[in-house]
Amino acid sequence: MFTKILIANRGEIACRIIGTCRRLGIRTVAVYSEADAQARHVRLADEAYCVGPAASRESYLRIESIIDAAKRSGAQAIHPGYGFLSENETFAQACAEAGIVFVGPPVESIRAMGSKSAAKSLMERAKVPLVPGYHGDDQDPALLQKEADRIGYPVLIKASAGGGGKGMRVVNASADFAAALASCQREARASFGDDRVLIEKYLQQPRHIEIQVFADAQGNTISLHERDCSAQRRHQKVVEEAPAPGMSTQQREAMGRAACDAARAVGYVGAGTVEFIAESHHDSGRSDFYFMEMNTRLQVEHPVTEMITGLDLVEWQLRVAAGESLPLTQEQVPLNGxxxxxxxxxxxxxxxxLPSIGKLAYFSAPQTSAHVRLDSGVxxxxxxTPHYDPMLAKLIVWDRTREAAIERMLGALAQLRVVGVGHNIAFLSKLIGHPLFREGRVDTGLIEREREALIPPPGELPAEVFEVVALAQLTFERDAASNEPPSPWTIADGWRINGAQSRRLSFASGEQNVQIDVRYAGKGYRIGSEPASVVRLSAQRLRIAIGDRRIDTDALRLGDQLHLFLRERQYVIDVLDPLAHAGESDEAQGGLTAPMPGKIIALLVEPGASIAKGDALLVMEAMKMELTVSAPSAGKLASYLCAVGEQVKEGSALVEITAE
Structure with a gap:
């Protein structure tokens, strides 16, 4: 076994690998960009080396810098994690030439499966069912358009070297194909350095089911069961589970055999995932499956496989890379819960x-156990920052049944608290609790179809929320006063020589504006006719009593907003100060500003043209994805205030719009 390895990645997967290495007594070497100098994976590793500036192409994708760091550190092997260089045959070859073990499959296997088009052709020769499509080398746009028309719409354009939903577009009509192709190729070129694409018939309600395979150098190949990754948005997985709901033993065995055959066909060694797209027939329970692609690396969702098998897949990767045989046969692989x-x-x-950036002012996770696991890089x-994927963490739960696991996940999500950046926790709770998800009737279009239920418009908040916010705000004021030098002016008990003080506090949430009248009463307060009090239990935890109600809540003040975690929900309330904005002009300027930092990659409308509200005006690249920015109102596009290739800050003026 190795004594020291370098991890050519960042974030939660780097931290995840470090955890296994610590358990096995293996020293770890981290690499980091200038933007990641203080990142968690750097803090956890035994040693670390800077490999370049913030941009991935100048740091985490620089093969020579990573090989140099491995040589300087004396690392015997490099674990690539997922993403970045994990499926890069040039990198694997460079490791071999440097005498460093690549913790992954042979170069030939990466090459065979690295191109989605080549992999499709290989599977076609092996008689594996394929979705109708075009996987050829000729990338002439006119030919691609012709092939899409032949296949019939809707079609899916897919980056040949892609993954993670990057370089992927659904096209519903022939007239939309050229623009979607150009956008897909730009994103593929930026993400993978390769703009080749393939085209497939887009199945209307497919399931995304993948098989975890493992192979050793002695010729043993097994599957570790399946994962269902159908809950997706923008072709990126959001929820994964194992085993797949509704999967029969016969279907599991058939897909497992096909996945192992695919791995053997390319001489595979190590951990890999064979992905299938399945057209479900819920009424009959039958599910026809088609080969989609093979990922020659560890997957983001590997923890669910670990939870149902009790295995550490990173440990298996390291042992196989060191020349050991697989520790189990196919018949010995557990399937539990x-x-x-x-x-x-x-x-x-x-x-x-839209991705969110900022400082994590508060990040509190549920207690981990045999039932709850959190993999996080922050x-x-x-x-x-805007430089990398915006994933904060992976929350994983296990239980004896799917129904129990769903309840376990809902409870864990209620305990996961984030302040400082936008997040999708409430969305995830609604998705996991949605009746169709509970029934196992999940396909890749579920989120889009149920968008209104999963992302409902904000409604009016109950009065109790604002009463609790008012008492929390008074507590923050009292705490701030207690930190000031002793003075009669800093006493915040509301005492007055001619009677108790009354306060009117103003708050807002969306369109809702609320005023709460609070009267000081000895060491407590009165809200209306009810007595009220607050006890601070910890830095964020407050115990509030209003009349005969006792309410425990976490509260955090950030700028002019108060974040309240109450009854398994997070509320963000604006604290209004009538004097804070006095004299500010309400006059709006016609135009458009950058919603986040990013790079301008396309301007879509000629200056002087008339535009309608919602028209696409420009395309930005931010956090590894393309973002189309649309007109906020109708008018005339007077001018662009940015240029293609320019890096803009959040809030930068991009477009000037005038009324017609």
Whole structure:
């Protein structure tokens, strides 16, 4: 076994690998970009080396810098994690030439499966069922358009070297194909350095089911059961579970055999995932499956497989890379209970899942146990930057049945608290609790179809929320006063020579504006006719009493907002100060500003043209994805205030719009 390995990755997967290495007594070497100098994976590793600036292409994708760090540190092997260079045959070859073990499959296997088109052709020769499509080398746009028309719409354009939903577009009509192709190729080129695509018939309600395979150098190949990854948005997985709901033993065995055959066909060694798309027939229970692709690496969702088998897949990777045989045969692989994983992102679902950046002012996770696991690359106080994927953590639960696992996940999500960036926790709770998810009737279009239920418009908040916020605000004021030098002016008990003080506090949530009248009463307060009191239990925890109600809540003040965690919900309330904005002009300027930091990659409308509200005006690249920015109102596009290739900050003026 190795004594020291380098981890050519960042974030939660780097931290995850470090955890296994510590248990096995293996020293770890981290690499980091200048933006990640204080990142959690750097803090956890035994030693670390900077490999370049923030941009991935100048740091985590620089093969020569990573090989140099491995040589300087004396690492015997490199674990690539997932993403970045994990499926890069050039990197695997460079490791071999440097005499460093690549913890992954042979170069030939990566090459065979690295191109989705080549992999489809290989599976076609092996008689594995394929979705109708075009997987050829000729990438002439006119030919691709012709093939899409032949296949019939809707079609799916897919980056040949892609993954993670990058470089992927659904096209519903022939007239939309050219623009979607250009966008897909731009994103593929930026993410993978390869703009080749393939085209497939887009199944209307498919399931995404994948098989975890493992092989050793002695010729043993087994499957570790399946995972259902059908709950997706923008072709990116959001929820994964194992085993797949409704999967019969016969179906599991058939897909497992097909996956192992695919791995053997390319001489596979190590951990890999064979992905299938399945067209479900819920009424009959039958599910026809088609080969989609093979990922020659560990997957983001591998923890659910670990939870139902009790195995450490990273340990298996390291042992196989060191030349050991698989520790189990196919018949010995356990299948115990049910596991669900959700991906917690820094994003704003109500704004089209726009990524969010900022400082994690508060990050509190549920207690981990045999039932609950959290894989995270961040801690409270860390910065979420625009340079990398916005995933904060993976929350994984296990229980004896799927129904129990769902309840376990809902409870764990209620205990996961994030302040400082937008997040998708409430969205995930609604998705896991949705009747169709509970029934196991999940396909890749579920989130989009149920969007209104999963991302409901904000409604009016109950009066109790504002009463609790008012008492929390008074507590923050009292705490702030107690930190000031002793003075009559800093006493915050509301005492007055001619009677108790009354306060009117103003708050807002969306369109809702509320005023709460509070009267000081000795060491407590009165809200209306009810007595009220507050006891601080910890830095964030407050115990509030209003009349005969006792309410425990976490509260945190950040700028002009108060974040309240109450009855398994998070509320973000604006604290209004009537004097704070006095004299500010309400006059709006016509235009458009950057919703987040990013790079301008396309301007879509000629200056001087008339535009309608919602028209696409430009395309930005931010956090490894393309973001189309649309017109906020109708008018004339007077001018662009940015240029293609320009890096813009959040809030930068991008477009000037004038009324017609």
């Amino acid at each position: 049910h596991s669900i994983e959700v991906r917690v992102y820094a994003e704003e679902p109500e704004k089209g899942f 801690e409270q106080g860390d910065e979420i």
